[in-house]
Amino acid sequence: MRADLRTLAGLALAGFLVLPLIPLVGWSVAQGWRFPDLLPDRISAQAWTFALSPQSGVLASFATTTLIAATTTLLAILIGLPAGRALGMYRFRGRSLVLLLLLAPALLPGIAVVFGLHGMMLRLGLAGTIPGVILAHLVPVLPYMTLVMAAVFARFDPAFEDQARSLGATPWQTFRTVTLPAILPGLMIAALFAFLVSWSQYLLTLSIGGGRVQTLPLLLFSFASAGRNDITAAIALLYILPGLLILAVIARRITGRGAALTERLHP
Amino acid sequence: MLRSLAVVLLLSTAALADTPDGEALKAMTWDQVVEQARGGTVNWFMWGGSDTINAYVSGYVADRLRADYDITLNRVPITDAADIVNQVLSEKEAGVTDAGSVDLIWINGENFRSMKQADLVFCGYTGLLPNDTLINWDNPAIANDFGVPVDGCEVPWNTVQFAFAHDSAVVSDPPRDMASLLAWIKSNPGRFTYPAPPDFTGSAFLRHVFIHAAGGPDGLIGPFDQATFDETATRTWAILNEIEPFLWREGATYPTTVTQLNELFANGEIDFSFNYDPAQFGLAVQAGTWPDTTRSFGLTDGTIGNTNYTLIPFNSPNKAAAMVVQNLLLSGEAQLEKAKPEVWGAAPAIEVSRTPPAVQEGFATIKTHPSVVPAAELAKAALPELQADWLTAIEKGWAATVGN
Numbered sequence: 001m002r003a004d005l006r007t008l009a010g011l012a013l014a015g016f017l018v019l020p021l022i023p024l025v026g027w028s029v030a031q032g033w034r035f036p037d038l039l040p041d042r043i044s045a046q047a048w049t050f051a052l053s054p055q056s057g058v059l060a061s062f063a064t065t066t067l068i069a070a071t072t073t074l075l076a077i078l079i080g081l082p083a084g085r086a087l088g089m090y091r092f093r094g095r096s097l098v099l100l101l102l103l104a105p106a107l108l109p110g111i112a113v114v115f116g117l118h119g120m121m122l123r124l125g126l127a128g129t130i131p132g133v134i135l136a137h138l139v140p141v142l143p144y145m146t147l148v149m150a151a152v153f154a155r156f157d158p159a160f161e162d163q164a165r166s167l168g169a170t171p172w173q174t175f176r177t178v179t180l181p182a183i184l185p186g187l188m189i190a191a192l193f194a195f196l197v198s199w200s201q202y203l204l205t206l207s208i209g210g211g212r213v214q215t216l217p218l219l220l221f222s223f224a225s226a227g228r229n230d231i232t233a234a235i236a237l238l239y240i241l242p243g244l245l246i247l248a249v250i251a252r253r254i255t256g257r258g259a260a261l262t263e264r265l266h267p
Numbered sequence: 268m269l270r271s272l273a274v275v276l277l278l279s280t281a282a283l284a285d286t287p288d289g290e291a292l293k294a295m296t297w298d299q300v301v302e303q304a305r306g307g308t309v310n311w312f313m314w315g316g317s318d319t320i321n322a323y324v325s326g327y328v329a330d331r332l333r334a335d336y337d338i339t340l341n342r343v344p345i346t347d348a349a350d351i352v353n354q355v356l357s358e359k360e361a362g363v364t365d366a367g368s369v370d371l372i373w374i375n376g377e378n379f380r381s382m383k384q385a386d387l388v389f390c391g392y393t394g395l396l397p398n399d400t401l402i403n404w405d406n407p408a409i410a411n412d413f414g415v416p417v418d419g420c421e422v423p424w425n426t427v428q429f430a431f432a433h434d435s436a437v438v439s440d441p442p443r444d445m446a447s448l449l450a451w452i453k454s455n456p457g458r459f460t461y462p463a464p465p466d467f468t469g470s471a472f473l474r475h476v477f478i479h480a481a482g483g484p485d486g487l488i489g490p491f492d493q494a495t496f497d498e499t500a501t502r503t504w505a506i507l508n509e510i511e512p513f514l515w516r517e518g519a520t521y522p523t524t525v526t527q528l529n530e531l532f533a534n535g536e537i538d539f540s541f542n543y544d545p546a547q548f549g550l551a552v553q554a555g556t557w558p559d560t561t562r563s564f565g566l567t568d569g570t571i572g573n574t575n576y577t578l579i580p581f582n583s584p585n586k587a588a589a590m591v592v593q594n595l596l597l598s599g600e601a602q603l604e605k606a607k608p609e610v611w612g613a614a615p616a617i618e619v620s621r622t623p624p625a626v627q628e629g630f631a632t633i634k635t636h637p638s639v640v641p642a643a644e645l646a647k648a649a650l651p652e653l654q655a656d657w658l659t660a661i662e663k664g665w666a667a668t669v670g671n
Contacts, residue, residue, distance in 0.1 A: 030555070031554075031555030032555040032556070032558070033555075034533055034534055034535065034558070035533075035534035035535065035536070036534075040555075041555070042555065044555065046554070046555070050318045050322070053322075054325075055321065055322045055325040055326050056318065056321065056322075056325075057325065057342070057344075118357060119357065119360075119361055122357065122358060122361035122363055123361055123362075125366075127358075127368065128368040206350075210354055210368045210369075211310075211312055211343040211344075211345055211350075211351070211354070211368070211369075212310060212341070212343060212368055214343065214344070218344070219315075219344065221346060222315040222316055222344045222345065222346055223315075223316060223318075225316060225346050225524070225526060226314075226315075226316020226317065226526060227316070227526035227527075227529050227530055227556070228316065228317075228318065228554065228556075229556070230554065230555070230556075231318055
């Protein structure tokens with residue numbers, strides 16, 4: 001009975017998430033779908049043909065967006081993992097100040113940050129470049145990465161690392177065989193967050209990229225604001241693809257629990 | 268917000284002469300310009316909301332540039348040219364005078380005025396373009412962009428004239444002048460609306476009512492005049508407030524963009540849409556957004572026409588290549604290609620009579636999309652565009668007295 005209820009709740013949730021996407025599929029192939037018609041006049045591949053043609057730049061933009069989001073995620077891991085470990089495992093002076101500073105980009109409205117950031121990037125010669133956009137994306141991405149990792153490390157027991165080291169493992173071996181498996185589920189969630197936060201940036205990309213770095217959200221908005229529901233829907237469907245893919249790949253793995261990731265042995 | 272920021276920046280910007288690379292270009296022959304342009308890349312910032320226009324630029328234009336001049340055309344789709352004006356402004360503020368990110372902008376009106384006033388434009392080179400001879404600079408509608416003299420700072424690309432669209436299956440006999448349109452609105456409650464300014468198209472509709480209230484455009488040509496404005500404005504607001512209860516949703520709310528207006532029309536909630544570029548009607552029908560029975564018309568008392576242009580910012584690092592792009596866009600062949608209804612259906616900005624015979628024949632055989640009123644028919648009753656100061660005064664007045 002309880003299992004049935006759970007399945008039902010799961011289905012309801014899934015439906016709630018998937019239902020809004022169904023009209024998108026319709027829009028992307030519809031021609032002459034006007035209120036109050038239930039079905040479109042014609043079905044056409046026009047929007048898809050355009051979206052997938054080299055002239056539209058959608059596929060090139062897909063590649064750019066993936067490159068930016070993946071690099072941003074990687075950099076965020078390199079910075080956020082050690083930072084999260086320090087914040088989660090150690091009590092040190094100024095810790096709350098560091099936390100506040102880390103949270104600041106997530107709390108401040110983006111538009112307030114953008115103008116100053118743009119001036120800085122211009123002076124550095126990074127405005128209008130992909131590296132500039134990646135650096136800019138790190139601003140909203142790092143808080144997520146660091147805070148999730150801090151929460152993961154708060155429950156991490158370093159005694160397991162000590163055991164490995166005392167048994168003769170090198171620091172790298174210790175990290176690879178003890179630390180990483182323990183934090184992997186959390187790291188994956190943090191990486192997913194980081195990827196999707198970067199993937200969905202609009203304002204930062206528009207201002208720092210100056211229009212020259214064309215990510216999918218920019219392209220999507222340009223067609224949405226022109227009232228092209230068919231092309232907007234086709235691009236929107238391409239746009240949600242990576243999120244679904246990543247979720248499908250890691251969904252099974254993020255439920256696992258490592259031995260080192262239990263309630264801490266020491267206070 | 269962006270607009271007020273632009274004003275602040277404008278006020279703080281000192282005058283600046285053209286950059287050295289621009290001066291050097293102006294001293295060259297066209298062949299030397301083309302030589303310098305070879306292998307270059309042009310970042311062209313343009314409104315990106317039409318798949319057909321995008322395909323024309325990224326297809327036909329880009330292919331010819333690559334084949335003939337080894338120039339890479341990078342079309343950068345944008346939503347509002349005002350953003351790009353701000354971008355060039357902030358580059359200037361940051362001291363970026365020779366490595367700007369923008370090489371070419373599709374622009375006109377207020378945005379051109381802002382750029383010209385802030386000295387953000389590369390000027391005085393248009394005579395170098397071989398296809399400059401195809402432009403009739405004696406035509407005041409070409410030589411002035413919303414009343415602001417072009418002064419060799421931009422190159423015309425298309426001419427457009429305001430027109431109304433209706434579904435002939437719903438409204439078979441639409442009103443043909445402003446007075447009967449206003450009467451129609453009152454006898455058909457809830458079937459008409461217009462986008463609230465500062466939407467570009469909504470603002471243009473207001474100017475038609477304004478000119479109607481003034482009894483014609485004659486007293487409104489030239490610089491802004493407060494006394495004339497006050498008198499005409501009083502009558503304009505009276506007309507607009509009178510029709511307000513008969514508008515869509517009793518005028519309690521207005522669409523904020525022409526896109527919303529088009530959507531209301533597509534869904535049959537209102538009976539008219541309108542646009543500065545009637546070719547858009549044909550494109551909407553081709554895209555399946557609007558019914559095939561869509562037809563369009565001008566007003567017998569005239570509709571406003573204007574020209575849109577391409578412009579090179581002062582700090583473009585690829586001016587030579589951008590000039591080659593402009594010259595290609597002006598060519599009879601390129602203008603003919605975009606005049607084809609299946610490509611775009613845009614009216615040429617050049618004098619067709621000055622093009623080679625083959626191009627002239629091509630223009631003669633073009634059949635306008637049935638939903639698009641032919642440019643020649645619209646041109647029979649054309650109104651000039653008012654200067655930008657009138658525009659802003661009308662938009663402000665509307666917000667205070669009608670849209671409140």
